[in-house]
Amino acid sequence: MPGSGAVTSIVATRPDRQSPTSLLTDGDTVVDVSTIPFCDDVLDSSVPVLQLVDVAKQLDLVITRVHQLLHDRRLLAVKRDGVLGVPEAFFDDTGAVLKGLPGLIAVLHDGGFGDEEILEWMFRPDPTLAGGSPIAAMRTHSAREVMRRAQALAF
Numbered sequence: 001m002p003g004s005g006a007v008t009s010i011v012a013t014r015p016d017r018q019s020p021t022s023l024l025t026d027g028d029t030v031v032d033v034s035t036i037p038f039c040d041d042v043l044d045s046s047v048p049v050l051q052l053v054d055v056a057k058q059l060d061l062v063i064t065r066v067h068q069l070l071h072d073r074r075l076l077a078v079k080r081d082g083v084l085g086v087p088e089a090f091f092d093d094t095g096a097v098l099k100g101l102p103g104l105i106a107v108l109h110d111g112g113f114g115d116e117e118i119l120e121w122m123f124r125p126d127p128t129l130a131g132g133s134p135i136a137a138m139r140t141h142s143a144r145e146v147m148r149r150a151q152a153l154a155f
Contacts, residue, residue, distance in 0.1 A: 036052075036067050036070055036071075036077070036084060037070050037071060037073075037077065037115070038070070038076075038077040038078060038079050038084050038115075039076065039077070039078055039079075039114070039115035039116045039119065040078065040079070040116055041078040041079060041080045042078070042116045042119050042120050043078060043087065043119060043123055044123070047087055047088075047089065047123060048087070048088040048089075049078060049080055049085030049086060049087050049088060050085055050086050050087075050088055050091075051083055051084070051085050052066050052067070052077065052084050052085070052086065055075075055086050058091065058095045059095070059096070059097070072102075073102075073105050073106065073109055074097070074101075074102040074105065075090060075097065075101075075102075075105075076090075076105060076115050076118060076119060078119065087119070087123075087135070089123075089135045089136070090135075092139065098138050098139065099138075099143070100138060100143050100146075100147060101138060103147065104122075104134075104138070104146065104147060104150055105118060107147065107150045107151055107154060108121065108150050108153070108154065110154060111150070111151075111153055111154025112154070113153075113154075121134060121150075121153070122134045122135040123135055129142055129145065129146065130142040134146045134149070134150075
């Protein structure tokens with residue numbers, strides 16, 4: 001019943017796809033749940049990325065939970081050689097997501113940065129930061145400085 005707040009799952013074929021896709025509808029809005037957010041690969045080819053399946057194994061999560069992390073913008077993915085991947089630098093030495101990374105992404109996104117711009121900024125060389133870039137500095141005592149700079153960029 002439209003507007004009732006109930007969520008219904010339907011299957012439809014979009015004109016730009018060959019195969020059916022799962023959709024959710026609440027009567028007013030239809031959302032393509034099979035779409036996994038990603039951006040163009042703006043990273044240098046030397047920056048290693050982990051395929052989503054490897055991210056799921058590393059974080060001990062089911063793949064759909066990794067998809068949700070991407071939807072929630074707690075992680076960002078790029079499409080490299082036709083495969084979605086998350087920069088390896090987003091994880092600490094234990095394999096966990098870097099402390100502060102989801103907050104950094106949120107600050108930059110809320111400041112009007114698109115995903116490509118966020119990645120470019122994080123991996124841009126900056127000799128004034130420990131590690132030589134914002135993402136490398138997130139692993140050091142300079143993580144607060146990175147967040148401060150991100151907040152300053154947003155305004």
